Amino acid sequence: MSKNYRKYWPIFVLPTMAAFALGFVIPFLYGIFLSFCKFTTVTDWKWIGFQNYSRILFVNGKLDTTFLHSIWYTCIFTIITVIIINVVSFAIALALTKGIKGTNLFRTSFFLPNLIGGIVLSYVWLMIFNSVLSRYSMTIVSSEWSAFIGLVIVVSWQQIGYMMIIYIAGLQNIPGDLLEAARIDGANSRQLLRSIIIPMLRPTITVCTFLTLTNGFKLFDQNLALTGGKPGGMSELLALNIYNTMYGKTGWQGVGQAKAVIFFIMVAIIALIQNKLTTRKEVER
Amino acid sequence: MKKNVLAVVMSTAMAAALLAGCGGSASSSSASSSSAAGSETAAVSEAASAGSGSGSVYMLNFKPETDGQWQDLAAAYTKKTGVPVTVVTAASGTYDTTLTSEMSKSEAPTIFNIGNSAAAQTWDDYTMDLKDSALYKHLTDKSLVVDYNGKTAAVANCYECYGIIYNKTILQAYCDKYKDAVIKSPEDIKDLDTLEKVAADINSHVDAINKACGTELTEAFASAGLDDGSSWRFSGHLANLPLYYEFKDDGCDLLAGEATIKGKYLDNYKKVWDMYVKDSAADPGTLDSGSYNAESELGMGEAVFYQNGDWEFSGLTDSANGYTVKAADLDMMPIYFGVDDANEGLCIGTENYWAVNSKASKENIDASLAFLEWVITSDEGRDSITNKMGLSAPFDTFTDKYASANPFKQTAAKMMNEGKTSIAWSFNATPNVDDWRKGVVSALTDYTKGTGKWDAVKTAFVTGWSDQWKLAHEK
Numbered sequence A: 001m002s003k004n005y006r007k008y009w010p011i012f013v014l015p016t017m018a019a020f021a022l023g024f025v026i027p028f029l030y031g032i033f034l035s036f037c038k039f040t041t042v043t044d045w046k047w048i049g050f051q052n053y054s055r056i057l058f059v060n061g062k063l064d065t066t067f068l069h070s071i072w073y074t075c076i077f078t079i080i081t082v083i084i085i086n087v088v089s090f091a092i093a094l095a096l097t098k099g100i101k102g103t104n105l106f107r108t109s110f111f112l113p114n115l116i117g118g119i120v121l122s123y124v125w126l127m128i129f130n131s132v133l134s135r136y137s138m139t140i141v142s143s144e145w146s147a148f149i150g151l152v153i154v155v156s157w158q159q160i161g162y163m164m165i166i167y168i169a170g171l172q173n174i175p176g177d178l179l180e181a182a183r184i185d186g187a188n189s190r191q192l193l194r195s196i197i198i199p200m201l202r203p204t205i206t207v208c209t210f211l212t213l214t215n216g217f218k219l220f221d222q223n224l225a226l227t228g229g230k231p232g233g234m235s236e237l238l239a240l241n242i243y244n245t246m247y248g249k250t251g252w253q254g255v256g257q258a259k260a261v262i263f264f265i266m267v268a269i270i271a272l273i274q275n276k277l278t279t280r281k282e283v284e285r
Numbered sequence B: 001m002k003k004n005v006l007a008v009v010m011s012t013a014m015a016a017a018l019l020a021g022c023g024g025s026a027s028s029s030s031a032s033s034s035s036a037a038g039s040e041t042a043a044v045s046e047a048a049s050a051g052s053g054s055g056s057v058y059m060l061n062f063k064p065e066t067d068g069q070w071q072d073l074a075a076a077y078t079k080k081t082g083v084p085v086t087v088v089t090a091a092s093g094t095y096d097t098t099l100t101s102e103m104s105k106s107e108a109p110t111i112f113n114i115g116n117s118a119a120a121q122t123w124d125d126y127t128m129d130l131k132d133s134a135l136y137k138h139l140t141d142k143s144l145v146v147d148y149n150g151k152t153a154a155v156a157n158c159y160e161c162y163g164i165i166y167n168k169t170i171l172q173a174y175c176d177k178y179k180d181a182v183i184k185s186p187e188d189i190k191d192l193d194t195l196e197k198v199a200a201d202i203n204s205h206v207d208a209i210n211k212a213c214g215t216e217l218t219e220a221f222a223s224a225g226l227d228d229g230s231s232w233r234f235s236g237h238l239a240n241l242p243l244y245y246e247f248k249d250d251g252c253d254l255l256a257g258e259a260t261i262k263g264k265y266l267d268n269y270k271k272v273w274d275m276y277v278k279d280s281a282a283d284p285g286t287l288d289s290g291s292y293n294a295e296s297e298l299g300m301g302e303a304v305f306y307q308n309g310d311w312e313f314s315g316l317t318d319s320a321n322g323y324t325v326k327a328a329d330l331d332m333m334p335i336y337f338g339v340d341d342a343n344e345g346l347c348i349g350t351e352n353y354w355a356v357n358s359k360a361s362k363e364n365i366d367a368s369l370a371f372l373e374w375v376i377t378s379d380e381g382r383d384s385i386t387n388k389m390g391l392s393a394p395f396d397t398f399t400d401k402y403a404s405a406n407p408f409k410q411t412a413a414k415m416m417n418e419g420k421t422s423i424a425w426s427f428n429a430t431p432n433v434d435d436w437r438k439g440v441v442s443a444l445t446d447y448t449k450g451t452g453k454w455d456a457v458k459t460a461f462v463t464g465w466s467d468q469w470k471l472a473h474e475k
Helices: A002-034 A051-057 A066-095 A103-115 A118-136 A144-172 A176-184 A189-200 A202-218 A221-226 A238-248 A253-280 B002-020 B033-049 B064-081 B095-103 B117-122 B134-138 B168-177 B192-204 B206-213 B232-238 B240-250 B266-278 B294-299 B312-317 B362-377 B379-388 B407-417 B433-449 B454-472
Strands: A037-039 A045-047 B057-061 B085-089 B111-114 B145-148 B151-156 B160-167 B305-309 B330-333 B344-349 B353-356 B421-423
Touching: A002 A037, A002 A253, A037 A051, A037 A253, A051 A066, A051 A253, A066 A144, A066 A202, A066 A238, A103 A144, A118 A144, A118 A221, A144 A202, A144 A221, A176 A189, A189 A202, A202 A253, A221 A238, A238 A253, A238 B433, B057 B064, B057 B095, B057 B362, B064 B085, B064 B362, B064 B379, B095 B111, B111 B117, B111 B151, B111 B362, B117 B145, B134 B151, B134 B362, B145 B353, B160 B168, B160 B407, B168 B206, B192 B206, B192 B266, B232 B240, B232 B266, B232 B305, B232 B433, B240 B266, B240 B344, B240 B421, B266 B454, B294 B305, B294 B312, B305 B312, B312 B330, B312 B407, B330 B407, B344 B407, B353 B362, B362 B379, B407 B421, B433 B454
Parallel strands: B057 B085, B057 B111, B344 B421
Antiparallel strands: A037 A045, B111 B353, B145 B151, B151 B353, B160 B305, B160 B330, B160 B344
16 A cells, blocks of 8 residues: 555645645745835836835834734734633533533534624624614724724634634543543542643644634734724734735835735744644643 | 446546636626626637737726626627627726736736826836827817826726715705795805805704605705715815815816825815714714715705715615605705805716726737727717716717716706816825825814814824825835
């Protein structure tokens, strides 16, 4: 069998590799190259070195803090959503692995929000928020912090069901005899949680943290539809900020591309660090 | 044996799923089957035209509402002359992004839309001088072009007007039946002061007016929404007036504008804006929520005045929308600004200019110019534009039965005949228009909610303009 693998693996791997190269690797490398150019269309470029990168911060000779604001706004947003989504979905997963009546119904209904696309979801929530807030003569985009709370609510509501499913799968993989043995030894449920369940769930926690972290940084659909960056661009997360830079100003496509390269480097470093930290603590089976 | 059959079925399904994704262009937004067929034939005709020597036409259309009619025109022209014509329409709000990606392809558009001077600057390397074309020769108003870099970069293909749409039936009833009316007839509204008086009076006495006239008014002015779907009326259309009058005073090109502005007429802008907010039933604190539908407020007879343009006519009179207002109830008055009200007409201009791709091959350029000339001179072309698309084209070939049927346009024509000055669309000169408007709308929203001052609006308007101008004109 392994003889066949050695002879025929290129045929099976090649189509996927070609698609991956064409759809991801080549545009990615080309994008890095274009971040050093001034361009209108991707085939019509002019090399200008690091000028795009300096324009991210210095505009018309003054310091422009909009990108920095997007960065820390996104960081706070990601930290809060990672915590909320993981804690709540873990709690729900725990509750729904105890074999209570209607478990399947609960699991299905908690997962359903994840099936609604980001844009439609945000528009519906926009209507809900604005209707409720109209009583206080406010709208969801009255300030950057009301927009922040709105975004956290929408994204958490959508993602909790998805992470819950992953946690349930992880929980179900914990050998039952381990838990039984611990209970016989007299462990109460809190000790069970801290000493057995969470350590055994490390791989799942790694996966979920990674997913929520990258989702938080990359968030675009909900940002665009719920707040559109209002008020005055203060509630723009990174992806929307880059998108608006690319298409909002004349001749700033290069700067948008440069911001995208920085964005990639940031998220890659953070995700790798997070991965290293959580994988180290995983328990070998 | 069964395993083999299963393997064959699976591979066929996989191949079919793979190939279903191919074919047809990605940017057509029309749901009609004719356009789906159109984009299929586009792929075929593009391949065919690569080999033919008589040139081909590829138009990237700007108006989604006219896609079906353009597909029909393209098919008719190809049938008549054998020249392949492809029309692709970008989805609403995606024209720039679609044009950017289409232009980098080997089969780039030969005819595309230029909206204003900024677009002419972006695409300067791709626009050819249309001064000697048949299109330019047929233009009735030679100012309806975009000039840039010493050439006529684009020629208008339709023009539109906007002002304050008002329900003249209700206004007439107000004058005749309400005994405390401040004017004797709707024609008395000829300047901003009178309009302010009338709006304030109507808004504060809605109940008495309803009783006297049998109307169902809730306000004088329809809501001035500051959400994305409506804010352009105030950060663009209304902002046009202070810009126009300042450009006129400074003597610069009314459509190209200037690098810095002083905001001379922003006090008038404030007067009009305060009137819009005060004399309306909408809660100022929630104007940016997007939950107000100003068109429906006028359509259901709840409001008397509604600032918008002639394109609203079809929506307001479409029976599918269920509005109570009729075509005979509607008319349009200028946005009186308190500067030169006696001579002010409606705001006339466009964002629809045809440009021809200078980087296309000579045969394609000639074919494209011939196609456009056919559109504005032939019966099928003129019939499609005036009657089917409902547009007003500014060419001397559009006379008699091809003249505009839109009553707002007829009002515009009447005012032009009376010698009133039409206000040009100076807001087309706005540098980095999305960013500038974002700043102005944000400041305007804060001012309207009471959390900000009018000075912030002035700063966003004036300083924002010069900042964005510098950014847009960097080399």
